[in-house]
Amino acid sequence: MPYNPRTSTALIFMLTWIVGCVEPPPLFELDVDGLRRAYRLAVPTMPPAGEMPLLLVFQGGDGGDAPFPQEEEFRALGESEGVLIARPIARQLDGNEGAWLLNADATSRRDLEYVEAVIEDIAARHPVDRARIYATGYSLGSMFTYELACHLSTRFAAIASFAGTMPVSASCEPEEVVPIMHIHGVNDGIIPYAETWNWKDWDAVGAMRDVPSLVTFWKDTYECSSREERPSASSTHIVYGDCAEGARVEHHQLSRGGHFWPDEIDGTSTHEAIWRFVSSFSKR
Secondary structure: OOOOOOOOOHHHHHHHHHHHHHOOOOEEEEEEEOEEEEEEOOOOOOOOOOEEEEEEEEEOOOOOOOOOHHHHHHHHHHHHHHHEEEEEOOOOOOOOOOOOOOOOOOOOOOOHHHHHHHHHHHHHHHOOOEEEHHHHHHHHHHHHHHHHHHOOOOOOEEEEOOOOOOOOOOOOOOOOOOOOOEEOOOOOOOOOOOEEEEEEOOOOEEEEEOHHHHHHHHHHOOOEEEEEEOOOOOOEEEEEEEHHHOOOOEEEEOOOOOOOOOOOOEEHHHHHHHHHHHHHEEEE
């Protein structure tokens, strides 16, 4: 089934945001190679002493300024844990196959350069712990987090994402390991769990991986040698360990899950499960 980067998911979250009357985080603008880009940043009202971890959240759909799933919960976590929560805002630029550019290479790095610019802009405003920069993404944003793991591996300490995949032909030779957690519902009707599929008519992207081969790609890339399976009533949690440089690859296979962001995974709020995973890693 082809994926539509202009899915209405972002609109649903925007309406939820408006109805809830929650004030969005402050907006910051910056120039990246002549393009005006923007991001939102939530800063703890009482920042801890010293450097703070930074979590970037990447929206799906056609991007825009819609809130991220469980954004309120992530912001509350930022307050309690002393974490900067940044939401880069995607743009459908000329030549992009979607709001986030996939299959980046030496000639197509503008979204990667934008992310680096966001990190540097935040670091100029607040003390950022550069050893603890993390990313999470939903749908197309999930796909983009794999671009970060492939091409900005020296920047990110870990990523965790829901309902995405990566191109079969992706150029991916990370300089450093980036531990990965992938969450996916087996009943996802937008990003199929067990089937490869073609991204519309853009040759630059081509066939997309099924989720089992996505997970296999990363556990092979990181040379993981152990596997543990933890079944539950609602999911199967697969953990690949003993990987290169202390990495780990985890996969939550949601037995009843679709494409919509789940509130929880095995009784743990999804935002908390993501934070527990990524925050257990550091570049130090």
